[in-house]
Amino acid sequence: METTELQAKLASFDHLLPSQREWTERLLFQLAFNDVDHIEAVGAVGSGKSTLALTLAELFSEQYNVALLNTAAGDDQVAGQLMQQWFGLPAQAGVALSEQIAAQAGTMPLLLIIDNTEQFSTILPQLQNLSCLLFSFSGKPLLDDGLTLTINRPTSADAESLLLAEQLNPLEITTRLADADGNLHLLLRPAAQARSAAIIPEYTKPAMPPFKAVYIVIAVVLVAMLLYFFWPESETPDTPVRIPVPIPAVTPEPEDVIAEQDTAFVEPVPEPELIPTIPPAAPEQIVTDDSAIEAENATVPAEQAVSEPDAPEVEEPLVVESFKYDETELLGMDKQQVALQLAVLSSDASLQRFNKAYPQLGSLVYQRNWQGKTQRVILLAPFSNAAAANQQLAQLPEALRTGGPFVKRLQAVQTEINALRRNQQSVPE
Incomplete structure (x- = not known):
């Protein structure tokens, strides 16, 4: 295998520990000089297996069609996950996974990365027979054949890098590394502190003498x-609550105004009980009162009717x-149309490199969530049918056509966009 680009x-990967970078370089060396399809990484708990699995997925994403299994699932669910990650298609019931892959395989080779392989022991023999490059991460050897690369224990250089802050x-640092016993999680949360906390006896407050407790109770009483x-009692009288009453929009005569001034502000006698506060009328009730006032004004002579200015409308804020x-442009397209999916990337840096390599394509990009990871999907759209999309496929650059682009319905694209949006809205801020 040619590993110069890898x-x-x-x-450029600056997030790896020294021992993890050394293990990855060993892997590339073996791939360059050995023809192997199955590589097994064996390491203890907390040795960084999951970090290495994600690193390989990113490292091989441009040369391989990568699928990652890292959560426990049944045999049917595993087949569905692989078909979806590799080809964007659902698995066919009753058809062997190898046959489905053979029917869909393109020019881009397939790579399967399995993290926590112990969770997939029942389907592991079937996965070994697939026509793909297989990387397996587990706590003990599980594969029947292939190359085994042991993940070494964290070194002092790893500890210095993790505990630099x-x-x-x-x-x-040496003490923390010894207490961690090869577990990077314990290295960040030192066990020595937990042991010292367990040794310190918990302080117990001495029991209070009975006579002292009696004195305290008497003093409180x-x-x-x-x-x-x-x-002191409050001398402030209760504030009367005035209940708003709808007033018809009719100008009263001067004699009526005087009569109303004599009786409108008679203070009620304060009552000992509390008077509940009645909230103002809802907007729907105000609209009903206005219509009633207009109906009443229709029966009053024109010289007595007084037009009231309309209340200003309050615009509700738009949620954008x-x-x-x-994603907005893709959601506005007809779901019956199709698109031509070009690539699936896992980082903005990969997307920038793609756009720089093919600036003339005019491609569209959207995000989706798969296996807990955010992916960026690049496609060309819309096309009225698959024939038009295949015609555009034939005009793509040779490097893109060898990557295995395929036709995908816009309905599936919109479903993935809406699924990611619902997940983001369900997360509490």
């Missing part, structure tokens, strides 16, 4: 009695959903 891409001296008898890429 080694150059690995040099804590500014520890070499002795403290006396204070409560004094507050009850000598607390923002997308990062071209």
Whole structure:
């Protein structure tokens, strides 16, 4: 296998620990000089297997059609996940997975990465027989054949890189590394602190003498009695609540105004009980009152009717959903049309490299969520039918046609966009 581009891409990965970078370089060396299809990475708990699995998925994403299995699932669910990740299609019931892959396989080779392989022990023999490159990560050897690369224990250089922000001296770093016993999670949360916390006895407050407790109870009762008898009463009278009443829009005569002024502001006698506050009328009730006033004004002579200015309308704020890429344009297309999917990328850096390599395509991009990871899907759309999309496929550059683009319904694209939007809206802010 030609690994020159992979080694150059690995040099740009700055998130790897020294031991993890060394393991990845060993893997590329074996692939360059050995013809192997199954490679098994064996490491203890907390040795960084999941980190290496995600690193390989990103490293091989441009040269391989990558699928990643990292959560436990049944045999049928595994087949559905692989068909969806590799080809964007559902699995066919009653048809062997190898036959479905053979019918859909394109020019781009397939790569399957399995994290926590112990969860897929029942379907593992079937996965080994697939025509793809297989990377397996587990705590013990499980594959019948292939190459096994052991993940080494974290080194002092790894500890210095992880604990750089804590500014520890070499002795403290060595102690933390020894307490972690090869587990990177425990290295970040040192077990020594947990042991020291367990050794320190919990402070127990001595029991209070019975006579002292009696004195405290008596003092509390006396204070409560004094507050009850000598607390000043409030002299502020209860504030009367005025209930708004709809007034017809008719100008009264001067005599009526005087009569209303004599009786409108008679203060009610304060009652000892509380008067509930009645909230203002809802907007729907106000509209009903206005219509009643207009009906009443229709029966009043024209010289007595007084037109009231309309209440200003309050515009409700518009909720505008923002997308990062071209999701809005794709959602506005006819779902019966089709699109031509070109690639699936896992980072903005890969997307920028793609756009720089093919600036003339005029492609569209949207995000989807698959296996808990956000992917960027590049496609050309819309096309009225599959024949038009295949005609455009024949005009693509040779490098893109060898990548295995395929026709995809816009209905499936819109479903993936809406699914990601619902997931984002369900997350509490």
